[in-house]
Amino acid sequence: MLKLNTLGALALSAITASAGWAAESSDPIRLTLHDWSGQLINTKIMGSILQEAGYNVEYVQADYIAQFAGLKTGDLHLAMEIWETTGREALDEATATGNVVNVGETGLMAIEEWWYPSYMKERCPGLPNWEALKDCAEEFATAETAPNGRYVGGPVTWGGFDDERVEALELDFEVVHAGTDAALFAELESAYQRQDPVILWVYVPHWAPAKYEGEFVEFPPYTPECYSDPSVGVNPDMAYDCGKPRGPIWKAAWSGLKDKWPGAYDIIEDYRLSNEEMSAMVGEADLDGVEIDTVVANWMTENKDRWSGWVNQ
Incomplete structure (x- = not known):
């Protein structure tokens, strides 16, 4: 009934x-x-x-x-x-x-930030502090970017201000944008299997942080003013000198x-x-x-x- x-x-x-x-x-x-x-x-x-x-x-x-x-x-x-x-x-x-x-x-609830596999921490011991990247950018270099490190960003259409962040924080990195979401994580899969140097855009919710052992870089904490007011943050002359917001x-x-x-x-x-x-x-x-x-x-x-x-x- x-x-x-x-x-x-x-x-x-x-x-x-x-x-x-x-x-x-x-x-x-x-x-x-x-x-x-x-x-x-x-x-x-x-x-x-x-x-x-x-x-x-x-x-x-x-x-x-x-x-x-x-x-x-x-x-x-x-x-x-x-x-x-x-x-x-x-x-x-x-x-x-x-x-x-x-x-x-x-x-x-979203996190989108620079992420590296745990084996890279052995090559750049100061991580996850972002300032470690100033001393070991070459550890993330490829033949195409050396002596600069390579950061694999998301597709350009995703935004994210990674190019601006690299400039504002004076990091010796070249931002290379993946063409698609699939290409982004193919980069991670390929590098992880060979233990090759890699640092890239990873986001949550996603399966990658559960499948691969690694950490997000800890940049200066985000504030709205960091994006809008160059005088705010670690670089008094440029905006985007902080991490991405979360929420x-x-x-x-x-x-x-x-x-x-x-x-x-x-x-x-x-x-x-x-x-x-x-x-x-x-x-x-x-x-x-x-x-x-x-x-x-x-x-x-x-x-x-x-x-x-x-x-x-």
């Missing part, structure tokens, strides 16, 4: 969701896709939930920072991963226009989304994931070779009670 009641409640909820959607626009809600697995998984889970609620969903490939132009005009509607570490400045600028709104935290990963939307699709907006507000489950899903995709759509479908099946609660309020 309980099972029948539960099924009946779900059926009624589905009718309610459908009826609520019928009063809203049938135009597609456009969600942005980027170039790293976690963002694709996060966005497609959100899209799948909205589809289950009866909404029309469309995915649009967009650059991480450039997407704000489309969010401001309403050509794009929802971005699921604005990292406090690299995207907060662009998010604040966009929300200040009134055309973009911060829809709150995803539940994911939440945000959801950002076109300001008209709430009026056009109010039910969808409520679902987006309620949506939450954890670092642990995201890191596990990225590992499935990147390490085990599971298709991202399959990872998403499995999450939807295993968490039906959870996302149904976001839909049926």
Whole structure:
């Protein structure tokens, strides 16, 4: 009897969701896709939930920072991963226009910083203190960058101010940007297997810090003033002389989304994931070779009670 009641409640909820959607626009809600697995998984889970609620969903490939132009005009509607570490400045600028709104935290907490495998600490004993890099840059050099060290940054579209940081902190490093997320971690895999010198952009949530033993560099602590006021920080003449910020990963939307699709907006507000489950899903995709759509479908099946609660309020 309980099972029948539960099924009946779900059926009624589905009718309610459908009826609520019928009063809203049938135009597609456009969600942005980027170039790293976690963002694709996060966005497609959100899209799948909205589809289950009866909404029309469309995915649009967009650059991480450039997407704000489309969010401001309403050509794009929802971005699921604005990292406090690299995207907060662009998010604040966009929300200040009134055309973009911060829809709150995803539940994911971000770290993006320079990272090195533990075997490099033997070659540069002062680590993780950033000042050690001044004395042992050559330990991170390659044939192409010697005598300067090589730092492998993320794709240029990710932002992050690594080139500015190297200049401001007077580090003898050359920033070499990986073309894609996959290329970035292929660099780590290749170097780690051979115990070659490497220091690169690593982020959390991600599988890499769990798979490989290593540490984040400890730069001077971030403050907003460090990015905006050259007089603040260890270099009195230049900004970005500090580490990257850490904090939440945000959801950002076109300001008209709430009026056009109010039910969808409520679902987006309620949506939450954890670092642990995201890191596990990225590992499935990147390490085990599971298709991202399959990872998403499995999450939807295993968490039906959870996302149904976001839909049926």
